[in-house]
Amino acid sequence: MHIKNLPYLLVFFIYSSLVFGQATYLPPDTPLPEKIQDLPRVIEVRHFPEVVHPCKDKDDRGYYFWKHNTAILSKYDDIRILDFGIYIHKKTHWALQKSYPSRILDKFFDTEKGTIFTGQPYTFPNNWRKDEMLSEGWALWYFIGIDSDFKRVCGYAFVFNTNKLLE
Numbered sequence: 001m002h003i004k005n006l007p008y009l010l011v012f013f014i015y016s017s018l019v020f021g022q023a024t025y026l027p028p029d030t031p032l033p034e035k036i037q038d039l040p041r042v043i044e045v046r047h048f049p050e051v052v053h054p055c056k057d058k059d060d061r062g063y064y065f066w067k068h069n070t071a072i073l074s075k076y077d078d079i080r081i082l083d084f085g086i087y088i089h090k091k092t093h094w095a096l097q098k099s100y101p102s103r104i105l106d107k108f109f110d111t112e113k114g115t116i117f118t119g120q121p122y123t124f125p126n127n128w129r130k131d132e133m134l135s136e137g138w139a140l141w142y143f144i145g146i147d148s149d150f151k152r153v154c155g156y157a158f159v160f161n162t163n164k165l166l167e
Contacts, residue, residue: 010050011077026129027138027140027160028032028089028126028149029094030089030092030093030094030137032094032140032156033087033094033096033142035083035096035142035144036142036144036154036156038152039144039152039153039154040151040154041147041154041155041156042074042075042076042079042147042153042154042155043072043073043074043079043116043143043154043155044071044072044073044074044075044152044155045070045071045072045141045142045143045155045156045157046070046071046072046073046157047068047069047070047071047127047141047157047158047159048068048069048071049068049123050157050158050159050160051160051162052066052068052129052159052160052162053162053164053165053166054065054066054088054161054162054163054164054165054166056136056165057069060130062132063130063131064130064131064132064133064134064165065128065129065130065146066128066129066161067126067128068127068128068159069123069124069125069126069127070123070124070127070141070157071121071122071123071124072109072116072121072122072143072155073116073118073119073120073121073122074116074118074119075118076118076147076149077105077118077148077149078106078115078117078118078147078148079115079116079117079145079146079147079153080102080113080114080115080145080146081102081105081111081114081115081116081143081144081145082105082114082144082145082146082152083099083100083101083143083144084099084100084102084105084140084141084142084143084144085097085098085099085100085101085141085142086098086140086141086142087138087139087140087142088137088138088139088140089138089139091108091136094140097139101112103147108124108127109122109124110122110123112139114116116127116145121159129161134163134165135161135163136160136161136163136164137159137160137161138158138159138160138161139159139160139161140156140157140159141156141157141159142154142155142156143156158163
């Protein structure tokens with residue numbers, strides 16, 4: 001190899017490590033669950049972080065924890081939540097993992113009578129997954145509600161749980 005090719009080789013290795021050395025976390029290209037497919041998406045849903053690495057907890061050593069929080073917000077109207085929950089991605093489709101009635105929203109998000117009021121953010125601070133085994137995959141949190149005109153609306157957000165343990 002000639003020394004004059006060294007800069008090109010260096011650029012190639014740097015580019016390769018940046019592009020191929022880091023995982024990209026893009027939600028699966030799979031149709032949304034029918035439950036929310038045709039509803040207007042007006043409820044903002046956010047997870048922090050959006051990519052969650054497992055960790056061990058000193059108080060519960062037999063388990064791995066994927067620790068994140070989830071926030072919801074309506075910018076346009078008060079919305080009474082009818083149903084919310086989690087779908088897990090299964091290679092070709094979204095499988096319903098858990099569905100909650102509106103009264104549980106009050107417990108998780110500190111809402112009143114299952115209602116999110118315009119401009120008021122609500123947070124589920126300890127939205128943690130717990131398991132004895134390391135695994136990874138996509139989840140989709142969804143919220144279905146009814147606005148002041150009795151129109152059904154929704155919101156959803158994806159979260160990715162990795163199997164790369166935080167030290």
